[in-house]
Amino acid sequence: MDKIAVLSRYLPADAAPVIARWIDYFKCEFKISRGRNTKFGDYRPPQHGHGHRISVNHDLNPYAFLVTSVHEFAHLQTWNEHKGSVKPHGQEWKQNFKKMMRPFFEKSVFPEELTMAIRNYLENPAASSCSDIDLFRALKKYDRSSGMVMVESLPLHALFGLKDGRVFRKGTLRRKRFSCTEVATERIYLFSPMAEVLPVTAEQA
Template sequence: MNKIKILEKYMPPAAAPLIARWIDYFKCEFKISRNRNTKFGDYRPPFDGKGHRISVNYDLNPYAFLVTTVHEFAHLYTWNQHKHKAKPHGTEWKQNFKKMMQPFFDQQVFPTDIKHAIISYLDNPAASSCSDLNLYRSLRKYDAPKEAVSTVEHLPMNAVFKLKDGRVFKKGEQLRKRFKCVEISTRRVYLFSPVAEVELLKETA
């Protein structure tokens, strides 16, 4: 099966031919990866005889998969231009990310709400698309429904919730952008992103 057909399974089909050309042009090893809770994708520069390597989580919805893919290719392009002289998410990367996203706007690949969220994000893109709450929320609307999964911001105060690793927490007050939550077993305090996905166990007064 050729690259385009494979990519069409994970991203909007109209975007697949250009991404396939990038893979060939940059001689990049492109891997569709298992789910990683800490990141959507990853870029590794050439090292020890290996070329450019990009991986993107397999379970992202098509729009999130494409945004993440372009994000990582912008790292690759920036590395080719500047090697280690450019900061990972500095000015050079931001400019390249904007430039590489433009063809997909021209093709009208994204729904209007996601396009507007991306444009807002591109005014000052952060290290990760999930660190921009407006863009992350827009992308999540296109996820397949998940049973028993909620986000911290939608839980009531003092709700008890569980993470994928089994740890249990109680939701507390919001401090700026994050929520102060206490791990039940250790009483240690952690700060959670509003959009962290968790499983509600019980609501408490």
């Protein structure tokens, strides 16, 4: 199947031709990966007979998929310019990330509200878009409905579950994380406000 057609399943339509050109120009292996809890995407420089390799999680919404793809291509460009002599998320990468986002702003790929959130994030981009709460929150609005909610949206003392079956009771915010109690063991765990969980009723617990 045509590369642009495949990418259009995961990216906004106007963005797919740009990413396809980048894949060809950089001779990059671009993999659409299974969902990963620890990261949205990944870049590997040329080594052991492989060229540039980028992977992006398949289950991201189109805008999150695009931001993640640009993030990883900025790593590729930075490696081409500096090899391993600069920090992975240093000023060189930040400048490339900002520069490589421009075509998508020029094409008005993002909704206005999301454009503002991304521009604010680009003032000082972090190692991951999910590290920036405002951008992460803005991107999450475009997720497909999955029945999951973010911990920050639940009321105090509400019950919630994880996919592994464990159930927790939401507690108070400690600095940047919520202190939550596992119902079965009474052990305390800290959850990011952005952690996705399943709402649970008292009858289900």
